[in-house]
Amino acid sequence: MHHTPITSKSQDKIQINGQIDAFFKCFQIGTLLDRAGIHKRHGYRVCSLIKTIFTLPFIGKNFFRGIVINEDVGFGKDAAYEILKGSQYNWRKLILNLAVKLHSFFNRLTSDDRQGVLIIDDSTYDRSRSKMVELLCRIRDHSSNRYLTGFRMLTMCWSDGVSCLPVDFALLSSSNAKNRLQGIHKSLDKRTCGYRRRAEAMQKSTVHLESMVKRALAAGIKAKYVLMDSWFGMPATIAKIALHLDVICMVKKTPKVHYNYNNQSMDLIAIYKRLKKRRGRAKIKASVIVALPDGTPVKLVFVRDSRKTDWLALLSTDVTLDDDQIIQMYGKRWDIEVFFKMVKQHLWLAKEIQSRDYDALIAHTSIVFMRYMFVVYQNRITTDHRTFGDLFYACCDELEDISFLQALHRLLMLTVSRIQKIGTFCEKTAQTLFDAIIQTALECVNMSKIKFGTVTI
Numbered sequence: 298m299h300h301t302p303i304t305s306k307s308q309d310k311i312q313i314n315g316q317i318d319a320f321f322k323c324f325q326i327g328t329l330l331d332r333a334g335i336h337k338r339h340g341y342r343v344c345s346l347i348k349t350i351f352t353l354p355f356i357g358k359n360f361f362r363g364i365v366i367n368e369d370v371g372f373g374k375d376a377a378y379e380i381l382k383g384s385q386y387n388w389r390k391l392i393l394n395l396a397v398k399l400h401s402f403f404n405r406l407t408s409d410d411r412q413g414v415l416i417i418d419d420s421t422y423d424r425s426r427s428k429m430v431e432l433l434c435r436i437r438d439h440s441s442n443r444y445l446t447g448f449r450m451l452t453m454c455w456s457d458g459v460s461c462l463p464v465d466f467a468l469l470s471s472s473n474a475k476n477r478l479q480g481i482h483k484s485l486d487k488r489t490c491g492y493r494r495r496a497e498a499m500q501k502s503t504v505h506l507e508s509m510v511k512r513a514l515a516a517g518i519k520a521k522y523v524l525m526d527s528w529f530g531m532p533a534t535i536a537k538i539a540l541h542l543d544v545i546c547m548v549k550k551t552p553k554v555h556y557n558y559n560n561q562s563m564d565l566i567a568i569y570k571r572l573k574k575r576r577g578r579a580k581i582k583a584s585v586i587v588a589l590p591d592g593t594p595v596k597l598v599f600v601r602d603s604r605k606t607d608w609l610a611l612l613s614t615d616v617t618l619d620d621d622q623i624i625q626m627y628g629k630r631w632d633i634e635v636f637f638k639m640v641k642q643h644l645w646l647a648k649e650i651q652s653r654d655y656d657a658l659i660a661h662t663s664i665v666f667m668r669y670m671f672v673v674y675q676n677r678i679t680t681d682h683r684t685f686g687d688l689f690y691a692c693c694d695e696l697e698d699i700s701f702l703q704a705l706h707r708l709l710m711l712t713v714s715r716i717q718k719i720g721t722f723c724e725k726t727a728q729t730l731f732d733a734i735i736q737t738a739l740e741c742v743n744m745s746k747i748k749f750g751t752v753t754i
Contacts, residue, residue, distance in 0.1 A: 313355045320671050321348055324398045333391040334490075335383070341372040346380055350664055351671075353649070360649045381650070381657040384483065384491025388663035389465060396455065396464045397516050399670055403460050404519065406681055412521040413457045414626065415464070415513060415542065416633040417506060417529060422448040422468060422647050422658075431655040432498055433479045434471040439528075446478060447647070450662070451502050453509045454633045455518055459681075460673050461632040463666040464518060465509045468659055470498045482654070491656050498655070503529065507537045514541060522615070524630040530612060532556075532589045539593060543615040545627050548597075550610065556597070557588040565610055569599055582608055584620050598623050636669065644668045 321327065327344040330336065337343050349370055353363045365374045380386075400413075407413075421438050424430050424447040437444050449469040455462045471477050477499075485492040497505065510523060523538050525546040532554060535544050548554070548565060555562045558571075572583040582599040589595055596616045602609050613623045640646040646665045652658065 310356055314352065316675060317348065317352055317355070317671065320674060324395060326395065326667075329391055329394045329398075332394065333387040335380070335386045335388070335391065337380070341376050343380060346372060346376060347664065350377060351668060354643065354645050354668065359645070378652070378657070381652065381660040382654045383660070384485055384489050384656050386656075386660065387490045388659055389490075392463065392663050392666055393465060393512065393516050395667060395670060396462045397518060399462055399674060400455055400518055402674075403457060403462075403677065406677070407457050407459075411457055412626070413455060413519055414522045414524050414629050415510060415518070415520045416454045416456055416461075416524045416630050417452070417509070418526055418630070418633045418637075419449050419451045419469075419502060419528070420637045420641075421445065422450045422662075424448070424647065427651070427653070429479060430653045430658075431479055431482045432470040432477065432495065434477045436471070436476075448498075448658075449502065451505060452633065452636075453513065454636055455513070455520060456629050456632040458629050458632075460677050461636050462670060462673060463636065464513050466662065466666070467497055467502075467505050467509075468494075468655075468662060469500075469502055472499055472501045483656075494659055495655060503531070503534050506534060507541070510538055510541050522626055524627060526630070532591070535595070535612070535614065536589055536591050536593050539614045543613070545611065545613045545615075545623060547627070548610050548612045555590065556595075557590070557592075558585070562590075565597075568597065569608065569610070572599070581620050581624070586616050596623070600624060639672070640665050640669055644672075 321344070326347075330344055330347065335343060335347075349372075350360070350364065353360060356363070358367075360377075364370060364377050404413075421436060423445055424433060425445045427433060427446065432448070433446055434448065435444050436447055436449055450466060451469055452466045453464050455464050481495050483491065485495070506525075506529065513520070520542060523542045523544050523546075525534075525544065527547040527549045530546040530548040535546065538544050550565050552564045552566070555564050556568065557563075558568050563571075568585065568587065569583070572585055574582050578601070580601050582601060584596060584598045586594060586596050593614065594616050596613045596618070598611045598613070598620045599608050600611065611623055611627055618626070641648075644665050646662065649665075650657065650661050652661070
């Protein structure tokens, strides 16, 4: 009685392992690992080791059950921790190169009218139960409005509105030494990736934004806009990023930030009061073109806040966009929120391992991002029929070969057959009716040159 569920679970495990093997082979992850300097001089193959850690959440096992006490994996826990704690491994390069390959694959499925965007946001990396983690600090969780211990995970994703890919990230401690609960535990060469990671972890998040965008564009990621939340929507930050891509972001209602409106320096609230509002319950209240302090022209769009009787403001450095287009484009920023929820709740970010080493946290986060890319890839190839390749386009051509009039003629012939099976009917009336339908269709589609025979009963 219990053999069927057990067999089903076994088949599911075989199937997911096959899909993961195909994913690693298709995108040459072994080669990407080697290019990122992630390799071992001896022992178990690093690609197989990474694949084993990669597979854990898909087969329902955590790191302890799947690696530490599992005698069937072929390697010990020391080999796994050695890979994760390596300070010379360039995990950022691995994530970026894999994202470029997937981006190229998705681009072939996307029309030229659909514009890709880069989305920048940060989220909490919670380690509240830890005390000795390297570079651990106090951070503020803006969603719950409380302080916790952990890191800020600054992330940049690419999205075409259908699929979202993590491209780059930085696990940030606090730039204020008073908020850092732990310092650097390792003594590292300044030329290693581990040293550079720790140096950037103690910088402000806005310092990394421009370099992230430049790395993505240099690697071959194609995007039209950069989307950001109001946390990053400061004039100096916008001006730097706008040198590379146009920016669409939400801006804060604060008296500390001023814009040049009618040759006057004014804050956002003052500008809104001077604008003529649209009547009624209009979603877009007003819009205006102003300038940043450095002279960069930007467009402000004021929209109704559906959560309360208030308004929100969106900023676009592309002043040629319509108000509706700015709002529609900014709506793609929601993809990164879905990404954060997915990696935390289902792919075990910050929950799978409890290492105190900062390099291990970076490595595990990179593997979690790879898991998300795998999920996005599987979702796209199972829902997008264009992934069938030539078969999809052959089917499209076959459908196009059948014109409207031919389809109508076939439909009428089927109708005639149905009527004949019912019994006697007026053949002359039916013939006249069908001829009139065909003649009207010919006139409507302007296809008078097509010779179409009458329907005979």
